[in-house]
Amino acid sequence: MESPSEPSWDFYRTFLAVLQHGSLSAAARDLGLTQPTVGRHIDALEKAVGAELFTRSQQGLLPTDAALALKPYAETLANTAAALLRAASGSKDKVSGTVRISASEVIGTEVLPAILAELQAKYPDLIVELSASDTVEDLLQREADIAVRMVAPAQEALLSRHIGTITLGLFAHRSYIERHGKPETREALRRHKLIGFDRQTAYIRMMRKRYSMLDGVSFSFRSDHSIALHNALRAGIGIGFYQMPLARRDASLVHLLPEIELSLDTWVVMHENLKTSPRCRVTFDALVAGLLTYIKGNNAEEPS
Amino acid sequence: MESPSEPSWDFYRTFLAVLQHGSLSAAARDLGLTQPTVGRHIDALEKAVGAELFTRSQQGLLPTDAALALKPYAETLANTAAALLRAASGSKDKVSGTVRISASEVIGTEVLPAILAELQAKYPDLIVELSASDTVEDLLQREADIAVRMVAPAQEALLSRHIGTITLGLFAHRSYIERHGKPETREALRRHKLIGFDRQTAYIRMMRKRYSMLDGVSFSFRSDHSIALHNALRAGIGIGFYQMPLARRDASLVHLLPEIELSLDTWVVMHENLKTSPRCRVTFDALVAGLLTYIKGNNAEEPS
DNA sequence: CAGATGATATACGTAAATGTATGGAATCAC
DNA sequence: GTGATTCCATACATTTACGTATATCATCTG
Numbered sequence: 001m002e003s004p005s006e007p008s009w010d011f012y013r014t015f016l017a018v019l020q021h022g023s024l025s026a027a028a029r030d031l032g033l034t035q036p037t038v039g040r041h042i043d044a045l046e047k048a049v050g051a052e053l054f055t056r057s058q059q060g061l062l063p064t065d066a067a068l069a070l071k072p073y074a075e076t077l078a079n080t081a082a083a084l085l086r087a088a089s090g091s092k093d094k095v096s097g098t099v100r101i102s103a104s105e106v107i108g109t110e111v112l113p114a115i116l117a118e119l120q121a122k123y124p125d126l127i128v129e130l131s132a133s134d135t136v137e138d139l140l141q142r143e144a145d146i147a148v149r150m151v152a153p154a155q156e157a158l159l160s161r162h163i164g165t166i167t168l169g170l171f172a173h174r175s176y177i178e179r180h181g182k183p184e185t186r187e188a189l190r191r192h193k194l195i196g197f198d199r200q201t202a203y204i205r206m207m208r209k210r211y212s213m214l215d216g217v218s219f220s221f222r223s224d225h226s227i228a229l230h231n232a233l234r235a236g237i238g239i240g241f242y243q244m245p246l247a248r249r250d251a252s253l254v255h256l257l258p259e260i261e262l263s264l265d266t267w268v269v270m271h272e273n274l275k276t277s278p279r280c281r282v283t284f285d286a287l288v289a290g291l292l293t294y295i296k297g298n299n300a301e302e303p304s
Numbered sequence: 305m306e307s308p309s310e311p312s313w314d315f316y317r318t319f320l321a322v323l324q325h326g327s328l329s330a331a332a333r334d335l336g337l338t339q340p341t342v343g344r345h346i347d348a349l350e351k352a353v354g355a356e357l358f359t360r361s362q363q364g365l366l367p368t369d370a371a372l373a374l375k376p377y378a379e380t381l382a383n384t385a386a387a388l389l390r391a392a393s394g395s396k397d398k399v400s401g402t403v404r405i406s407a408s409e410v411i412g413t414e415v416l417p418a419i420l421a422e423l424q425a426k427y428p429d430l431i432v433e434l435s436a437s438d439t440v441e442d443l444l445q446r447e448a449d450i451a452v453r454m455v456a457p458a459q460e461a462l463l464s465r466h467i468g469t470i471t472l473g474l475f476a477h478r479s480y481i482e483r484h485g486k487p488e489t490r491e492a493l494r495r496h497k498l499i500g501f502d503r504q505t506a507y508i509r510m511m512r513k514r515y516s517m518l519d520g521v522s523f524s525f526r527s528d529h530s531i532a533l534h535n536a537l538r539a540g541i542g543i544g545f546y547q548m549p550l551a552r553r554d555a556s557l558v559h560l561l562p563e564i565e566l567s568l569d570t571w572v573v574m575h576e577n578l579k580t581s582p583r584c585r586v587t588f589d590a591l592v593a594g595l596l597t598y599i600k601g602n603n604a605e606e607p608s
Numbered sequence: 609c610a611g612a613t614g615a616t617a618t619a620c621g622t623a624a625a626t627g628t629a630t631g632g633a634a635t636c637a638c
Numbered sequence: 639g640t641g642a643t644t645c646c647a648t649a650c651a652t653t654t655a656c657g658t659a660t661a662t663c664a665t666c667t668g
Contacts, residue, residue, distance in 0.1 A: 005336055009313035009385060025645060032309055034627055039646075049392035058634050058645050065396060072577060073388035073446070077381060081313060084377035088353035092369060140444055142377070155459055273376060329615060338657055343616075362615050362664050 007048035009077070014041035015053065016074035019067060023060040076141055083142035089127075090279055096125035099283045102144035105226040108132025110246055112148070115290030119283060126279055134226060139271050145280055146270045148287065153269045160270070161284070163291045165263040168241045170256040175236035177254050183239070186257065193220040193238030195229050245294050266291065311352035313381070318345035319357065320378035323371060327364040380445055387446035393431075394583055400429035403587045406448035409530035412436025414550055416452070419594030423587065430583055438530060443575050449584055450574045452591065457573045464574070465588070467595045469567040472545045474560040479540035481558050487543070490561065497524040497542030499533050549598050570595065 017027035018038065028038040042061075046053050053070075054061035063071075083100075090097020103112055109132050116128050136151075137143035139158060153160040176193075183189050221232050233240045234250070241262060247253045268287045274280040321331035322342060332342040346365075350357050357374075358365035367375075387404075394401020407416055413436050420432050440455075441447035443462060457464040480497075487493050525541055527533050537544045538554070545566060551557045572591045578584040 006385075006389070009317055009381070012385065012388065013310075013313055023645065035646075036628090036648085037626055040625080049389065051392060051395075056646065058632090060645070066392065069580075070388055070392055073384055073391060076384045076446070077313070077388070080377055080380045080384065081310075081316065084316065084374055084381070085310070085353065087377060088355060088370065088374055091355075092373075142380070277373075327615065339616075340618085340658090341656055344655080360616065362662085364615065 007045055011041050011045040011048070012074050012077050013081075014038055015045055015067075015070070016078055018042060018054070018061060019063055019071055019074065079141050079143050083145070086145065087274075087277070090125070093278065094125065095123040095278045095282050097279050098127040098129060099146065099279050100129040100131065100144045101146050101148070101283070101287070102131045102133070102137040102139075103148040104150065105132050105134050106230065106243060106246075107148050109227055110230075110243075111291070111294050112287075115286060115294075118290070119286040123279075123282065126283070128283070134224075139269060142271070145274055146268065146284055146287065148291065149267045149269050150264045151267075152265070153267055157272050158269050159272045159275055159284075161268045161288050163266040163268060163288065164295045165265050166295055167244045168262040168264065169244050169247065169258060170239055170260050171233060171242040171247050171253045172239040172256060173234055173236040174252045174254055176238065179236070182254070183256060186260070189239070189257070195221045195232050195238045195240030245296075266295070311349055315345045315349040315352070316378050316381050317385075318342055319349055319371075319374070320382055322346060322358070322365060323367055323375055323378065383446050387449070390449065391578075391581065394429070397582065398429065399427040399582045399586050400431075401583050402431040402433055403450065403583050404433040404435065404448045405450050405452070405587070405591070406435045406437070406441040406443075407452040408454065409436050409438050410534065410547060410550075411452050413531055414534075414547075415595070415598050416591075419590060419598075422594070423590040427583075427586065430587070432587070438528075443573060446575070449578055450572065450588055450591065452595065453571045453573050454568045455571075456569065457571055461576050462573050463576045463579055463588075465572045465592050467570040467572060467592065468599045469569050470599055471548045472566040472568065473548050473551065473562060474543055474564050475537060475546040475551050475557045476543040476560060477538055477540040478556045478558055480542065483540070486558070487560060490564070493543070493561070499525045499536050499542045499544030549600075570599070 014027065014031060014033070017031050018024060021027045021030060024038045024042070025035045027033075028035045031038065042053060049066075049070075051066040052064050053067040054063055086098045086100060088097075101108075101112070101116075108130055112130060112132075116130070120126055120128065131137060131144060136149070137147060139145075139147055140155060149160075180192060183192055221229075221237050223229050223232070229240055230242070232238065233242060234253070239256060242253065243264075247255065268284060268291065270280060270284050275284075318331065318335060318337070321335050322328060325331045325334060328342045328346070329339045331337075332339045335342065346357060353370075353374075355370040356368050357371040358367055390402045390404060392401075405412075405416070405420075412434055416434060416436075420434070424430055424432065435441060435448060440453070441451060443449075443451055444459060453464075484496060487496055525533075525536050527536070533544055534546070536542065537546060538557070543560060546557065547568075551559065572588060572595065574584060574588050579588075
């Protein structure tokens with residue numbers, strides 16, 4: 001069926017490693033191979049697809065357009081291979097093996113650890129991989145098994161559970177208020193230091209839409225890193241949005257202008273095929289339960 | 305990073321072949337390997353994932369539950385690898401290489417060949433793979449590059465072009481009318497032989513919804529194969545739905561009860577990443593243009 | 609019931625893929 | 639500028655993986 005015989009699938013793995021590391025040697029180190037072997041793999045793949053994939057130089061390999069065009073396919077292969085191994089890990093009946101979770105930076109770093117700690121205490125053989133990033137990972141491409149999402153799951157073949165809305169309010173650290181005073185009106189905000197987003201990822205663009213009420217306001221501290229923003233706020237650099245349930249845990253944070261409120265609708269999503277897997281099922285349920293109790297903190301209003 | 309080193313990706317290919325063919329020997333023939341090699345691959349993979357994948361017997365290998373659970377992953381790998389090779393085929397500027405098209409059986413067998421013949425006459429280096437099936441192939445999983453769909457494309461990351469609606473009417477072959485007479489009312493239909501669908505695939509389920517107006521009617525000839533239905537109708541077995549533009553080509557088909565009409569909304573869909581590929585671009589445009597002229601046949605009503 | 613066919617498993621020689629070692633060229637540090 | 643580092647390329651040795659051949663068993667065929 002194939003004309004001269006399909007190239008080895010291992011070549012794709014090597015190809016991706018070279019693409020990611022930028023050199024034969026670095027790729028070889030990562031793969032546990034040697035540099036000549038990696039070079040041979042690339043040679044063979046180039047001959048198989050009939051195109052130059054890299055322009056060789058002594059400080060590394062520069063990918064050609066053809067190589068960049070193939071990159072997403074190679075990434076899908078890697079994701080799928082990893083997902084296959086995850087699916088194979090652990091036994092069919094017991095809760096064991098690896099499950100990979102994707103969540104936003106804030107949720108992943110501030111909220112999930114406690115939930116997952118409890119889960120792992122209950123199931124000692126369960127291995128959790130947590131990807132805390134504001135770039136949405138694709139469940140259909142098996143980049144993760146379970147995701148906590150702030151956007152409604154549009155795709156079919158995904159099993160999703162609606163959690164509710166996480167409310168965000170304006171907060172500042174006590175030390176900031178002591179130094180700069182407390183803004184009592186929306187207009188007063190313009191005279192304060194505001195903390196906000198920098199780069200535009202898909203996730204942040206969605207956030208910005210909800211922030212539109214403050215369009216005129218300019219941020220004096222920007223970062224595309226949610227955690228950096230959180231730390232800046234807690235360090236007293238300025239005023240920014242903060243998840244209410246999180247703020248309730250930290251008495252040194254002051255709630256400002258309580259009438260300003262944003263809400264993030266939240267879902268837990270899993271690939272349908274995984275619902276028969278005990279470890280995924282159990283993790284899914286734990287995330288749903290944990291996030292529900294987390295959200296409960298929204299209802300109790302904090303006195304300023 | 306990996307504990308003892310990831311298994312070779314080639315093992316997954318071998319694994320899938322064994323799963324599909326049901327024996328080491330058959331898989332070996334398909335892959336261009338030998339039976340001992342395939343056996344070693346399976347052994348190695350079983351050891352790597354730590355689970356039995358097949359129960360060996362002398363008349364073949366029976367997949368275990370674990371193997372079946374891994375099958376979809378292996379299939380995705382195969383699809384992606386094939387898509388990568390397709391993407392790599394041909395040069396960047398010229399229209400050459402392979403493009404894989406998915407369409408329904410009727411469209412794929414009756415309509416597309418003419419369109420694609422013209423396309424290939426224009427671009428002799430273009431290789432077309434046509435999958436004519438009523439099971440929807442997933443573009444996100446790279447099972448095909450371009451698809452002709454009868455459902456609105458919900459998923460993002462897909463570039464789609466709306467074609468319009470294909471109208472279907474009730475038809476019978478002239479020979480059938482001569483033998484059984486021509487039904488003039490909807491009630492009269494109950495005394496006639498009707499041709500319709502059998503099994504329920506996702507595609508057919510969607511069709512059935514549109515057929516609901518005829519729910520009470522029972523089909524006297526059923527098949528899950530659209531082409532078989534077409535041929536049965538043309539052979540004078542009975543009355544069935546037929547795409548109007550197709551019926552206009554065959555003078556021996558008689559249009560019955562013209563007030564009964566169904567419509568299939570039609571799209572041409574392609575993965576967004578492929579829009580820079582000349583061969584996909586050109587094929588996409590040709591399909592859009594060809595289907596638009598095909599649909600034009602709807603407007604001119606045929607005298608019964 | 610005998611023979612053909614097709615399946616897995618094992619033994620063994622060979623070819624292919626990998627690793628080791630070395631050379632040469634570019635970049636960086638001091 | 640000189641030494642250290644990092645990279646790719648090449649030559650050579652070795653291990654690994656593959657194919658061939660064969661044995662054995664089950665099933666289908668006449």
